[in-house]
Amino acid sequence: MTSDLARFYQQMYVIRRLEETLLEMFSAGEINGTTHTCIGQEATAAGVISHLDSERDVIFSNHRCHGHYVAFTDDVEGLIAEVTGRTTGTCGGKGGSQHLCRGNFYSNGIQGSIVPVATGIALAERERKSGAVTTVFIGDGTLGQGALYECLNMASLWRLPLMVVVENNHYAQSTPEELAVSGSISARAAAFGIPTAEITTTDVEEIHATAGSAVERIRATGEPFFMVLDTYRFSPHSKGDDTRDPAEIEARRASSDPIALIADRLDPELRADIEQAAERRVADAREAALAAPVAGAVQA
Amino acid sequence: MTSDLARFYQQMYVIRRLEETLLEMFSAGEINGTTHTCIGQEATAAGVISHLDSERDVIFSNHRCHGHYVAFTDDVEGLIAEVTGRTTGTCGGKGGSQHLCRGNFYSNGIQGSIVPVATGIALAERERKSGAVTTVFIGDGTLGQGALYECLNMASLWRLPLMVVVENNHYAQSTPEELAVSGSISARAAAFGIPTAEITTTDVEEIHATAGSAVERIRATGEPFFMVLDTYRFSPHSKGDDTRDPAEIEARRASSDPIALIADRLDPELRADIEQAAERRVADAREAALAAPVAGAVQA
Amino acid sequence: MRSERCVQALNGGLHEAFERRDDVYLIGEDLLDPYGGAFKVSQGLSDRWPERVITTPISEASLFGVAAGMALRGYRPVLEIMFGDFIALGFDQIINGISKFREMYDDQVTLPLVVRTPMGGRRGYGPTHSQSLEKLLMGVPNIRVVAASEYHDLRAMTHAAIDDDEPVFLIENKLMYGRPNRRPENGYIDELSVREGSGTYPALTLSGNDFGEAAATIVTYGGMLPIAVEAATELILEHEVFCEIVVLGELLPLDLAPILESVGRTGALITAEEGTLTAGIGAEITAQVTEAAWGQLRRPVRRVAANDGVIPSAPNLENMMLPGAGEVRDAVLALDPAAV
């Protein structure tokens, strides 16, 4: 049995390599459209989602959804095929990078508007008595959307098993947190009577511990929870310009790369195995996608 | 010079008689459409608005706007003419009860959606350096609308001279507060870094004092303020059914009628004069409205 | 047998659907008994099924998403929006969620939800509580827009909407609620013979002379039905001009067949709707019918609709702004000025 740590490392490493590969593929013209990578943020996906059961629990994610998708579904192949517009893609090429659906996983590219849908899902799962926890991931910038507060209110009133995870990477596209987020993030949820937790580390083991208590609490009480996680993205918002101070990015890369943070805790051999397997898996998935039929290539 | 107390009594009494008259006129078929009276809530209008200067400050109100309108504009005549569909009405009969505009006063009947407009007004007035305080009145039920939180965030970030007044009458149409409002009302604003005040009396003098500090603070700092006022409506939501417990209504009528609360503090003669003048004014306005040309009666 | 009022028929349909299926939920504002919704269509449901009627805060924008979430997970939510004007708050959820999920997720999901809402003016409610905004839904792919009218089987329509696997917007009308829900008896409603179309939300075609020769087809729906009937009756009695009236049940996708069928007989078409003229439902009907029945139309389609503007509160101003029987009559008479 693999340890939690090895599993985190494996997931984060696959996600990292997957997204680095996507950026390469973009440059190589193998993908068009857009992509939002979570390079640097892998710990939130791995740490939180390891508590969820993809057969029972539900995730609604946003534009930056690749990490969540892979951590929950392990479907590297479907994702690469989807963003390369293959018939074998998760949604047959229709959705693309930010509109994924597979099993209990959904994502959509309209900021904030995913929260009401997740709230409805949590309501459905409560009624079905499935025991599911519904998790919705939002960014710090998405705290600007009013729908979030409408849903915090309803989730609290109706006691819904909903977990809102704020991945605070301190920027919304080009906008720093201080220009978009006033007051206190956790106090915003607490004001609706929702319990909150806030942590300021990108160490996946700590995130895992915090998320564990949160999920446990939701399962025990059936009530919502609001979790704020500190993180940082190392790559640009989508593929283009990055207006952040390069020194800031370098500093965060040095201090809080979630993969580097735990690398030393693993047995070097195991680690090398994990890395090699991940490299191979992503390379194979890329190759398979490019070899698969292009969606819409042959017209009826 | 009239004392504050006499002025409050006069305003509240005019508003009360005006709205009782509107309800009568409805029954008499002199008005159609709808009307939302603030009978029982007059103290919030009188206590808050006495700090505002109708030449400079701005009010955006909601469906239950008659009291705010009269306290700010003193235009009993235009209001009655408006709701009776006369050419002499505030908006020539186009707006009706919940869509009023005169000078610096505006209202609209979509819950919550007035807050962004008020926020834009506050921004404009800040840029113009007019010194204006922009006040928006909302009910407890309207705390359900996400636009409010979007605006609390922006008002805080941009330091806008905006005063949000929540008139908490504990019901939204038929829905009691506990089914619609989770957590703490003031904490919702405080979470955005906005100073708040909450009082639980319908005594207009106390409301006046609290609102005075709020307005003073806004004028001094240019920053937003959020005020929660306890109140109760004695009449139905609009004209129809009331599903509240009659005993509850009677108890609130007995304990917190803002007019009765201060009646004894006035010289009886002055009080009688005020009441007579108000009666006359409302009766005259009704008569004048009914005598005025019906909007759209003669087609071009 | 006296007919029940439309509000009772809609309410009865909901009660039956709640009995028949336990995956039906009602969500919306002010739904709980004894209040039972602002227009009373939801009365009695929360007393019988307290767990399946969810009264909500005033949060329309999110309610559309909540309904979508429930539908994604196998329930059949019915969302009551108190006034049709408030659907504007849900447009993002409608356009970027509800109408997208099934197709963009490659048919892995369905969205069986119903949004019920009253549209229409003539009650003096003023600019923000009187509109007929269903026209704005016509441009949204992958949803259905269904219009209740007082001649439709409103119980059956409610069942059909709830059983539908696509998102359905069931457009009701404020004045309709209080009127009897008439149904044809032996093929007649009053003096009008009635043919019922096929399909899940059938159109009704009415004729004052048993489908004998007629000067024009009037296509309409919802709250304009009685106005069209009034105009047609006046045309018969005062001008000896006969019209057929097509009362649509399904607006989107547009139920073209019964319109073409009638136009095949009459050679002329009037569209009559209460919404404002420009980009109304009449525009789409005109475009489709003109293309499909080009050789059969004697004259261009004429559209009767509200003036492009705000619906005033004052009764006379409101009446002037909204289309009445006089406008429908005049449109018919104007078709063949020589003939009158």
Place this chain on the structure above:
Amino acid sequence: MRSERCVQALNGGLHEAFERRDDVYLIGEDLLDPYGGAFKVSQGLSDRWPERVITTPISEASLFGVAAGMALRGYRPVLEIMFGDFIALGFDQIINGISKFREMYDDQVTLPLVVRTPMGGRRGYGPTHSQSLEKLLMGVPNIRVVAASEYHDLRAMTHAAIDDDEPVFLIENKLMYGRPNRRPENGYIDELSVREGSGTYPALTLSGNDFGEAAATIVTYGGMLPIAVEAATELILEHEVFCEIVVLGELLPLDLAPILESVGRTGALITAEEGTLTAGIGAEITAQVTEAAWGQLRRPVRRVAANDGVIPSAPNLENMMLPGAGEVRDAVLALDPAAV
């Protein structure tokens, strides 16, 4: 002289307007330099006028209201909505506020605001970032919808929108941004002779044979212009069929005159738009033109538009779904099958 790109022309127009009037403000997301807006139309403004460029949180629903409030109090806000798909979030403010205030307040106020936003697909952005939703604005009274195209004077259009006392929705196009903003020289753009209409947002009428005999009029706007030109060119070169192209500047109120004028010459009309077909802008054009030019049309108006559905991310699927030059060409050829 090499033309500037459309993004530069729009940006230049904004800079000029900021210089000319100190009541102009820009609000929206990610506006600050050096970023200067997601599509760079707003670049350089915040460096020059830091107090008049207000970058906002992600709060589209409220931003429409904020702009309305500023406009009510005498400013001329320009609201940048990053992707046109996000206007859906503002529909309540648009329908129940912005389009109502002037008229329902009995003309005591005006709402001089501009909403600028890019529409359109063909970039693989997928279902929620590729739509052409301007069709949904066509049914809203008391607003203007203006469409930028690469042959319009985009600096002048920006000035006109900002000086307009009515709320203006200025629809831009993502692919247009990078293309040269062409203007007629001596009445020509390339081989096409160009007539410019009158009015604040003039239409352009293009002809490949100096307004000699032509088989049809193609009415289009915005991002469909180059596609219509491509189709018309192919029709000339490969089929010896000449068309006139009317490129609308103002969609609402619809600028009917140039269309009728051209149809008067050609006797046939094709509408070409990138939005989905049903209840599109082509429907309203069809209804108006069919009524006004009944005797002149040889054939019913044909509408070329996107399929009613979701815009897929995969390039081939997207191309199949959106209308291209082939569809426009085929629509023209189908008009007179005998003639080809």
